[in-house]
Amino acid sequence: MTQPPRPGPARPITVGICTRDRQSSLLRCLRSLRHAEGLIERVFVADDASAVPVEPAVRAELGDDLPVTVLRNEAPIGPTTGRNRIAREAATPFILYMDDDAALLPGSAVHDALAVLRADPSVAAVAFAQADEAGALYPAGAQPSAATEPALVRTFIGFAHLVRADALRAAGGYREILQILGEERELTLRLLDAGYRVVYLPHAAVAHLADPSGRDPRRFLHLTVRNDALSGLLNEPLPVALGMLVPRLLRYFPMRRHWGGEDPGGFGRIVRAVAQAAPRVRAERRAVRWSTLRTWMALKESPPYRGPEGGA
Incomplete structure (x- = not known):
């Protein structure tokens, strides 16, 4: 039954x-x-x-x-x-x-x-x-x-x-x-x-209502730069991922200046963290389509959302 x-x-x-x-x-x-x-x-x-x-x-x-x-x-x-x-x-x-x-x-x-x-x-x-x-x-x-x-x-x-x-x-x-x-x-x-x-x-x-507990500015800096690099390597077409890797890592320096804190050896730790993640990145990498990347870039302008009937 x-x-x-x-x-x-x-x-x-x-x-x-x-x-x-x-x-x-x-x-x-x-x-x-x-x-x-x-x-x-x-x-x-x-x-x-x-x-x-x-x-x-x-x-x-x-x-x-x-x-x-x-x-x-x-x-x-x-x-x-x-x-x-x-x-x-x-x-x-x-x-x-x-x-x-x-x-x-x-x-x-x-x-x-x-x-x-x-x-x-x-x-x-x-x-x-x-x-x-x-x-x-x-x-x-x-x-x-x-x-x-x-x-x-x-x-x-x-x-x-x-x-x-x-x-x-x-x-x-x-x-x-x-x-x-x-x-x-x-x-x-x-x-x-x-x-x-x-x-x-x-x-x-x-x-x-940001709770300060667990918020370490140095850790924030390291993870922001590391994850930006890893996200590109995981998802972008290879020419873009490789071409943007160094510029993304170098963002560390203006971000550190803006933060204003001391971080001896920080850049080296980020580079090592990205290198250590390489085997897992290779296993998990799935590049999006070029058309997706173009659409992604256009979304920087935040076009209006008009719902399922209005397009957008």
Whole structure:
């Protein structure tokens, strides 16, 4: 006898939060989920080897309001690996990823992003605008784009984004070799090559209240330069990847000057890190099409997004 298909989740969104040693920020993030009431099926918290396990505090905070699963790692694995683990566990069509120091605000931001994804199957992800706790938008330079109306963009900011789960999985998920910093831009390029688009909604604001815990400027500098080089080697046509390798590595010097800190031997460590990653890069490399790269470059202008019927 043929069994009827099991019904899917009643609510369309899984929330995924990666955290490490930021318990107070995490709890604020969890409290803010009430602003998406009725949309969230389950919350996954990836505890990346926090010194004090977060599960007791998480369960006390959420109570019975939302089903929560804490995925505890005893050794750090990084946000990209944590997000991929959440994607494998999620049973809903959409995943709302949030940093532990992000917080939803009153209003329709998540509803508006969900409406875009439901209406347009070519959109793989929706980027939110960064705001303070009162909802005031940060300057244009801190946003995915300077656009003031819905726009097509070539990256989103990982602090908060709503993604189509099957598109994320089909693209291979986040590149775990990158760990953190630049992983959103790299993923967007691969999604574009697969025929998907990323939309920025500048009026859909989510608070990003940067927690200083774990933020090391030197590590930020090293990973930014390293990951820019690795992303090119992983994805770009070989002439571009090789031609841009040295200029990308040399970005270290103006970035270090802008930072103003001391970093003896830093450039050498970055070069060695790229060289050490070479075997894995060769194994994982999948060059996008030249046409994808041209489209990617055109997206620098953030053309308007007009929805599935209006083109764009």
